[in-house]
Amino acid sequence: MGHAESAALFVRDGARAHWHDQAGWWVRQRRDAGAKAVPDWEDLRERAEAIKAHALSNLAGYLEEFEANATRLGAVVHWARDAEEHNRIVHGLLAERGVKLVVKSKSMLTEECGLNPYLEARGIEVADTDLGERIVQLNHQPPSHIVIPAIHMKREEIGELFHRTLGTPAGLADPQALTEAARQDLRRRFLSAQAGITGVNFAVAETGGIVVVTNEGNADMGTSLPPLHVASMGIEKVIPRAKDLAVFLRLLARSAVGQPISSYTSHFHGPRKGGEMHVVIVDNGRSSLLGQGGFRRALACIRCGACLNTCPVYRRSGGYSYTWLIPGPIGSVLAPARDLAAHASLPFASSLCGSCSDVCPVRIDLHHQLLAWRREVAARGLLPAGKRTAMRLASLVLRYAWLYRLAGRAARLAMRVLPRPVLGWLSGGWSRQRELPPAPEASFRELYRRTRGQP
């Protein structure tokens, strides 16, 4: 099912759709307050965009620099061409050390690679520790938002889930109490896990360090107790210098949830005393996107989620209406690069309002990229046949003023004389919930001619 069909189902439950829409809008408003509190906000965005553009233009050099410095600090750096290789490497590290339970903080990359099912099939239990991730894990669902994974669930539903899986009292729906239950459950896992897996928000070439950002402290619990830390990062996460972090960190938490800083902005420089640290650098299609001039800017994404929260379509259709793991505007520009045919509906899951581009902290031209993907869809013959024909026909008619005038008069005449049911059938999707526009007897140009004569 493409986005439109899934979205139509989502919208059918009007109350729930409005609830979901309000949830996203609320976070968007928090972001606005955060942005308005920073006088140099727009300068920051421009600078962040430029730093990322520079980084991507020297990506290989920075990856090598990062590897050299990380290795010097005692981390072991691995390289994975694709998801399968990433999973094999991670599994290998865990299996060699007899790891039976691993705790994992939020990493969309590991979701993309399908790490959890891979490990579980090989006898290793994975506990996702971000509260939202843990909720969807217990519910056997993927995240529906990249920052707020369970944004689609109501507290009563989470309460019911925890009652079934964690043994909380039936009917308990208070967020504080539910969070406490998750704290207790996950603390047991933090204490018994033999390894911790994290993502990487930023990898700094100059220092060989990585930065992992959370509000919950789950990445820190997961890396300060077990002896093994595995950090999975996409190649695009590397930035040149430590000083650059100031720019991105001033933008990240404010863009995501309107906070001036997250609770834990953790800087890892090599393993901790007596521990091991492994960094897995993953390509999985990113180098290919890097080579596509019109689309490479999407690699600048710092995964703040602001574009999801502002998107009027995402808010009213939910993460599961999208055909890829990452929904919303950023997902809709990344997914087509992986499989255009499978994700052909995503560039059209947008009214091109442009709000996403204006909230993006690194100024990715998201709505222009959606338009560019539409061109790719059309060029590869993936548009629905009816649409293609209609556009061709319309273009033909519009090339000749006399033909256009004739078509216009005929259309208006039809709209005035045809019975409503026929008009409804002819106008398809438009008329299901809307009246057609008025059909005046004279067009503007006809009135102009009558009143002004020939110019």
Next chain:
Amino acid sequence: MASRDEVLRAVRRGQPALVEHPGTAGLGVRFPDPVARFAEVVVEVGSACVRAPDLAAADRALRLLPVHRDARRIASLVPGVGGATFDPGAVADPHQLDGLDLCILPAELGVAENGAAWIDVRNFPHQALFVIPEHVAVVVRADSVVHDMHQAYERLRHAKGFALFLGGPSKTADIEQALVIGAHGARSCTVLLVGGVESTPGVRP
């Protein structure tokens, strides 16, 4: 080796022509009273803030707080502050730190724009001490407060090991965006802002 070479080759093939790094100059924010601003924002991000003229006064103020009075196992990495009852250096295994009620932590600097405190664990007996305790108190010297993150990174030369910007207690809003303090890390954070005042005002909040 093969994967490394292949990935780097693919990256080199795809990367665009070099564009200059724009630098980070000309950005940032300045406050008329950065220490006062820091104290305000610390509260905005969920911590309590106690201002004290010196360490001894900070210690006295801390001991009056419920978070200290109710704590049984207390560790302190700031000599003279907190009245430690437990020495984390005496345990070899950080797992045994679970159940630590309160830990007092030293910060290298504070950031006025966001209330963050930079904590470097290099001299800590265990890295986990900033996240495993039920509650934390962070000692920030007023004269170490900088205006913004750019200034912070100018000052920080972090060579090895672990450090973090701590921006308040552990928190989450994953359940219907309802803010809950105390997810997996500390349930509360008390910032002891030392210096720059004559006496210890009432604790905020």
Next chain:
Amino acid sequence: MTTVGLFIPCYVDQFYPQVGLATLRVLERHGVRVEFPEAQTCCGQPMANSGCSDDARPLAERFLRVFGDYEYVVAPSGSCVSMVRNHYQPFLAGRTGFDHLRASTYELCEFLTDVLGVEKVEGRFPHRVGLHRSCHGLRELRLGAGSERNVKPFDKVAGLLSSLEGITLLEPSRADECCGFGGTFAVGEEAVSCMMGRDRLADHEGRGAEVVTGVDASCLMHLEGLARRERRPIRMLHVAQLLAGEG
């Protein structure tokens, strides 16, 4: 005397001729000599937005031929003007007259404020009016600051409207959320489109608006379609009509 080539979008020409007439009236009242080149048809946006560049190209070329010689080109539409200024580059780059065309094509309100320097518009409109900030005009032509950005607030459209005598200009609670028209999106993603439109109407009604206005008749066509189907009394009028003293 300033000379303007009047560009009337195809759907305004066919369905909302009064908007075209109002635009003409407003321009002439401000001392502009207006010509309407009859050879014009459509800017090609529906084709371009469907990804059909090959179908849009001939219309872009035609547009340059028809309008290239005018000192200014003015249209009562943010999205059509954005098409010319921001999206014709791939079709017309390097062609004689394209740079001039791009620099001299304006939406009506920005033409009044930026070229003619108009600050106050003579006229009355003693009604409660909800301002709908059409997306392309707002975010592609920067007719206003927008709610997302941290820039000094400004709004060329609101500025002109609020100078009308007796008008009560109302802000919806979501200042610039999209109405859901989006071109073929209105049909291709009909369910979400209509929910978005209804939400906009409810927002304006909630503020007590009798009329909703904006710079794009396409947005208004979609909102009006929803309102008329549900027999909601709220009226849609284009900004040109308010400025011309209609309604």
